[in-house]
Amino acid sequence: MKWVYIAIVVAATTVGEVMQAAGMRRNGEIHDFRPSALGRALAMLSRNIFVIGSVVAMAVSFFAYLGLLTIAELSFAVPVTAITYVLETILAKYILKEHVNWLRWAGASLVICGVALVSL
């Protein structure tokens, strides 16, 4: 059961975050942080298909994570879900067409090792 939760959390998080990044890029840079402007931005985002998809995927991920926390230690749940870093960095390169240079790969690798050491 533990591994079913983990598979759902990892898949849903990866899909959700890549869709969120795609949707936000499509929306364009947010310049105005006054509440009224943020409200208008939210109204626009609520019609953005990528953002809607990402919210659905993240809701799935959130409830699966709650379920995981009830049967697994936080110190197990956190490093295992760091797998999403690898998957998302790969998808950022090939789907979002970001320039992932060696500094970013090195940084992401250091972070993954660090997360494992901190939480194991």
Added chain:
Amino acid sequence: MSHEAARLRLKTWICAAVVVLSNVFGNFFLKKGMPADLPTPWSYVTVLFHPLVTLGVVLLILWMMSRMALLSWADLSYVLPVTSIGYALVALVGWLFLAERIPAKRWAGIVLIVAGVALVSLGTAPRTHKPEAGQ
């Protein structure tokens, strides 16, 4: 560094700080308020009205909003490593405020995370793709 690059970097760092802090404290309150088990599907809903869980959820909503704003101009492959400084922060908060001992292995992990974050945040620009039209 051009004026535009400096502006983008400052804006990125401020927004990243909001993302990190709301995530760290959101998860902290969520974990504190969670009961030992959730026996029925309905209990997954009622648990959201436990005060600490509610506070955690509110902070996680702020986290999601600020993260979306950040992703509207910054790369995902930049945001992911940089905002993971939160993992190190959680351990440091426990050490500073809850007098938790940090074993050598955990210090090593904190050093690796900080090094990874420094590499990406100081060594690469937040945005490598062409900004698209919009807003």
